[in-house]
Amino acid sequence: MDILMEGKNLRKNYSTGEVEIEVLKGIDFQIFSGEFIVILGQSGSGKTTLLNIIGGMTQASIGELYYKEQPLHEIDDQQLTLYRRNEVGFVFQNYNLMPNLTVYENVRLVAEIAENPLSVLDILREVGLENWKDHFPAQLSGGQQQRVAIARAIVKNPELLLCDEPTGALDIQTGIQVLKALQKLNLNYHKTVIIITHNVEIAKMANRVFYLKDGLLDDVKVIEKPLCPEEITW
Ligand SMILES: Nc1ncnc2c1ncn2[C@@H]1O[C@H](COP(=O)(O)OP(=O)(O)OP(=O)(O)O)[C@@H](O)[C@H]1O
Numbered sequence: 001m002d003i004l005m006e007g008k009n010l011r012k013n014y015s016t017g018e019v020e021i022e023v024l025k026g027i028d029f030q031i032f033s034g035e036f037i038v039i040l041g042q043s044g045s046g047k048t049t050l051l052n053i054i055g056g057m058t059q060a061s062i063g064e065l066y067y068k069e070q071p072l073h074e075i076d077d078q079q080l081t082l083y084r085r086n087e088v089g090f091v092f093q094n095y096n097l098m099p100n101l102t103v104y105e106n107v108r109l110v111a112e113i114a115e116n117p118l119s120v121l122d123i124l125r126e127v128g129l130e131n132w133k134d135h136f137p138a139q140l141s142g143g144q145q146q147r148v149a150i151a152r153a154i155v156k157n158p159e160l161l162l163c164d165e166p167t168g169a170l171d172i173q174t175g176i177q178v179l180k181a182l183q184k185l186n187l188n189y190h191k192t193v194i195i196i197t198h199n200v201e202i203a204k205m206a207n208r209v210f211y212l213k214d215g216l217l218d219d220v221k222v223i224e225k226p227l228c229p230e231e232i233t234w
Helices: 047-054 077-087 103-113 120-126 142-154 172-188
Strands: 003-016 019-032 036-041 062-067 088-091 160-164 192-196 208-213 216-222
Touching: 003 047, 019 047, 019 192, 019 216, 036 047, 036 172, 047 160, 047 192, 077 088, 088 142, 103 120, 103 142, 120 142, 120 172, 142 160, 142 172, 160 172, 172 192
Parallel strands: 036 192, 036 208, 088 160, 160 192
Antiparallel strands: 003 019, 003 062, 208 216
């Protein structure tokens, strides 16, 4: 498999007043193209910080990060913005949809400014919302809204789909629908998906699980037979 990303000795410090804290303490990893990765770890272990560095939202204080062999740790803000815009889709726990736009319009808004977008209707079909395209966000369930957010993140055709607690606000049934949408995009569109979760059950559908502990990558586990979302319970 092709290496999509590689991190070497990534460290991140934050200063709060006079105190400097080291949130990531030297992380090495590789991410392969088309992988489904789940990041697990206790609150405060550095999961979001690592995801934000991978997604170009922030840069590491020390270390090297390569995307398709391009050194992201050496590029300027403008190039980092381009990387984020063209290569990365983000999905958060809060859906952040535009309330006065329909489902279709919410997704089209992103497609219109993307360089190489996918078809809005194709993506709405993939996430199971083709019959809801003319509804407004307030008329949808939480799981449906999250699937609109996923469609919006993927329609610009990024290589990487990064999800921070995408099912955190959802009950089990709607959570499974969201995970199914993510797995379909991973398999049908060969997107590399990285999910942060506190739910160890979700890790069973990954190709690999990254365990973060106190700012370090404590363990990486390969899942030989990833489960379908329907086989997961929590
Ligand atoms: N911008 C910031 N300034 C200062 N400290 C920060 C900043 N962002 C994160 N931190 C600190 O870094 C540590 C790791 O935070 P991070 O959000 O990466 O952890 P996490 O594993 O994602 O936690 P959770 O599961 O609770 O979301 C925390 O102690 C947090 O307070």
